[in-house]
Amino acid sequence: MTVSLVVVSHSEKIADGAAELAAQMAPKVLILPAGGTGDGRIGTSLEKVMAALDKAAGGDGAVILADLGSAVMTAESALEFVDDPAGFLLADAPLVEGLVAAAVAAEGGADVQAVKRAAEGARGPAHPDGPLGQQLVAEGPVTGQGPDFTGDFELVNQAGMHARPAAKIAGGLASLEADVTVNGVDGASMTALMTLGAGKGSVLHVEAWGADAERAVNYVGGLVQAGFGEP
Known part of the structure; x- marks a missing residue:
């Protein structure tokens, strides 16, 4: 079910x-x-x-x-x-x-x-100058300390980071106990991931904090390396 x-x-x-x-x-x-x-x-x-x-x-x-x-x-x-x-x-x-x-x-x-x-x-990140944006900056994963786990993965699928890959990454990360950024944007936000405009050959730099940090990095890496199931 x-x-x-x-x-x-x-x-x-x-x-x-x-x-x-x-x-x-x-x-x-x-x-x-x-x-x-x-x-x-x-x-x-x-x-x-x-x-x-x-x-x-x-x-x-x-x-x-x-x-x-x-x-x-x-x-x-x-x-x-x-x-x-x-x-x-x-x-x-x-x-x-x-x-x-x-x-x-x-x-x-x-x-x-x-x-x-x-x-x-999927709503995407708030504007950094707004009150919610300021809250996200204050409470987000960037704390002055390095991430718990990181990974770099090259996009191999022909279409790169379009809607389907962004949804797969965001949807999976949302179920984990981890704060994750991908090239500096919220990894659990489909909209934010799509704004990266990352094409084939682009490298996704993943940083994760929290109990499921290692699992989160491995999750993104597995999707990218498998080409998201696409050509």
Whole structure:
């Protein structure tokens, strides 16, 4: 069993399309779109969301992603009716990037909390001059001491660091107890990894801190050396 994902959108087409995209990254994960109203209009449907949550019940939990404010409210209302609210988590994440990162994490066997973190990590780093950015600088892994483990790995896949590799790295790292940077950006953020623009032949410098630091470096190295399963 894996953690399921529920996609709540004002548009049925958006929900279906996002689910279809994420399924390409994680074919073993149950991804349940709940978009639009029951009569096909733009909007959200409590009944659709509840039906999706019912389908996810009995598994290893579910993470819900929503596109706009009222979709979040609909998801929160639906959660009030589930039998095991602790197993259903609403992620504060961008719909498409968060869904892809969450799907990859779930495919890798992450638990519901780690899948939620993977989705929220897709938001990318805060601006360093903002209050949250200052907090990340203060509390982040760079403490003046060297990392626990490091590694350098050359990208061998033809397309380099595009969406699928970034999602695989971010999704897997989000489930580990480690703070990881890749070429200076947050390794658990799909968006941040894609901003590297790293092509074939580029070297990824990985630094990791924490209990799973060695495992994290080996995880990234294994993906890179295997070409992420791509040509």
